[in-house]
Amino acid sequence: MPWRRSRDPYRIWVSEILLQQTQVETVKPYFTRFLRAFPTLSALAKAPLADVLKAWEGCGYYARARHLHEAARRVLTSGGKIPQTADELRKLPGIGRYTAAAIASMAFGEAAAAVDGNVERVIVRLLGERRERTSAAAQRRLRKTADEMMAEAVGAGIAAGDFNQAMMELGGLVCGPRRADCARCPLAGECRAQATLADVTVLPRKIPARAIPHYEIGAAVLRRGGKILITQRPLDGMLGGLWEFPGGKQQAGETLEDCVAREIREELGIEIRVRDEIASVRHAYSHFRITLHAFDCRMTRGRIRKLGVADFRWVRPEELAHFAFPKADRVILEKLKE
Numbered sequence: 506m507p508w509r510r511s512r513d514p515y516r517i518w519v520s521e522i523l524l525q526q527t528q529v530e531t532v533k534p535y536f537t538r539f540l541r542a543f544p545t546l547s548a549l550a551k552a553p554l555a556d557v558l559k560a561w562e563g564c565g566y567y568a569r570a571r572h573l574h575e576a577a578r579r580v581l582t583s584g585g586k587i588p589q590t591a592d593e594l595r596k597l598p599g600i601g602r603y604t605a606a607a608i609a610s611m612a613f614g615e616a617a618a619a620v621d622g623n624v625e626r627v628i629v630r631l632l633g634e635r636r637e638r639t640s641a642a643a644q645r646r647l648r649k650t651a652d653e654m655m656a657e658a659v660g661a662g663i664a665a666g667d668f669n670q671a672m673m674e675l676g677g678l679v680c681g682p683r684r685a686d687c688a689r690c691p692l693a694g695e696c697r698a699q700a701t702l703a704d705v706t707v708l709p710r711k712i713p714a715r716a717i718p719h720y721e722i723g724a725a726v727l728r729r730g731g732k733i734l735i736t737q738r739p740l741d742g743m744l745g746g747l748w749e750f751p752g753g754k755q756q757a758g759e760t761l762e763d764c765v766a767r768e769i770r771e772e773l774g775i776e777i778r779v780r781d782e783i784a785s786v787r788h789a790y791s792h793f794r795i796t797l798h799a800f801d802c803r804m805t806r807g808r809i810r811k812l813g814v815a816d817f818r819w820v821r822p823e824e825l826a827h828f829a830f831p832k833a834d835r836v837i838l839e840k841l842k843e
């Protein structure tokens with residue numbers, strides 16, 4: 506992993522934010538691309554948000570990019586030095602308990618235990634913890650154990666960052682969610698799950714999955730004089746700051762065509778005629794799924810106002826590449842090209 510070769514706090518910070526919701530293999534090219542675009546904290550802090558979102562495009566969970574940008578700006582305005590302790594790091598947007606401990610230990614050697622999903626699984630099995638791992642009592646016990654293990658490791662002369670990474674690798678490579686290679690595990694001699702269970706993978710106890718809702722989304726592809734209308738999502742919500750075809754969620758009892766016309770009226774204050782559906786795409790987010798239906802539309806009345814959007818632009822097809830879009834809209838764009 507390219508970021509593991511470094512003790513540069515900025516590189517470690519960027520990598521940990523990327524890794525928050527994304528698999529290692531997916532992160533690698535984004536990490537390289539992001540560092541090429543913003544090689545230093547100061548370059549990131551001084552860049553417009555639109556450029557940061559563009560570099561993040563396709564990686565998902567865009568709040569991470571907005572928070573990282575905002576945090577870089579805060580660090581720069583307060584002297585440009587990245588905080589060195591987990592407690593101070595946690596005051597920055599987008600940095601939670603795990604990320605703060607990871608950065609503080611790897612970049613600055615602080616003895617802060619970084620407990621991600623992999624580490625949590627190892628400790629749950631080590632303790633034979635049978636309560637739901639998200640319960641407050643289980644969480645207290647897991648944290649206490651993680652802190653004790655870290656203190657013991659540092660006392661034995663192991664660097665805090667190395668210990669955290671070793672625990673993460675142990676969870677990732679040896680003590681996996683569906684398979685544990687206990688014969689190869691350095692903790693086997695003191696592991697309660699291994700000593701008492703026929704199958705250690707019954708721990709952590711599974712939390713029943715919730716049904717994932719599905720939404721139908723209607724969007725307008727409005728054209729005028731060779732240009733297409735795109736709108737920018739409000740900065741503070743989901744996919745904030747990204748550009749898209751305007752539209753929204755279909756309501757009960759409404760046709761998709763009516764949905765598009767209503768959304769455009771609410772977001773932009775204009776009337777449109779909704780013609781044929783020209784493309785559709787299914788997409789899954791973490792807590793819901795959508796089918797996005799794009800309709801060919803024409804403006805019939807009114808003047809565009811920013812009622813429910815951060816901004817809007819009429820752009821030529823060749824200019825669309827300069828804007829950051831959510832994945833589903835990007836697929837629609839590709840289909841339109843075809």
Ligand code: SF4
Nearest residue numbers: 630680687690693696
């Ligand atoms: S002994 Fe097995 S269950 Fe226990 S921590 Fe090691 S790999 Fe996981």
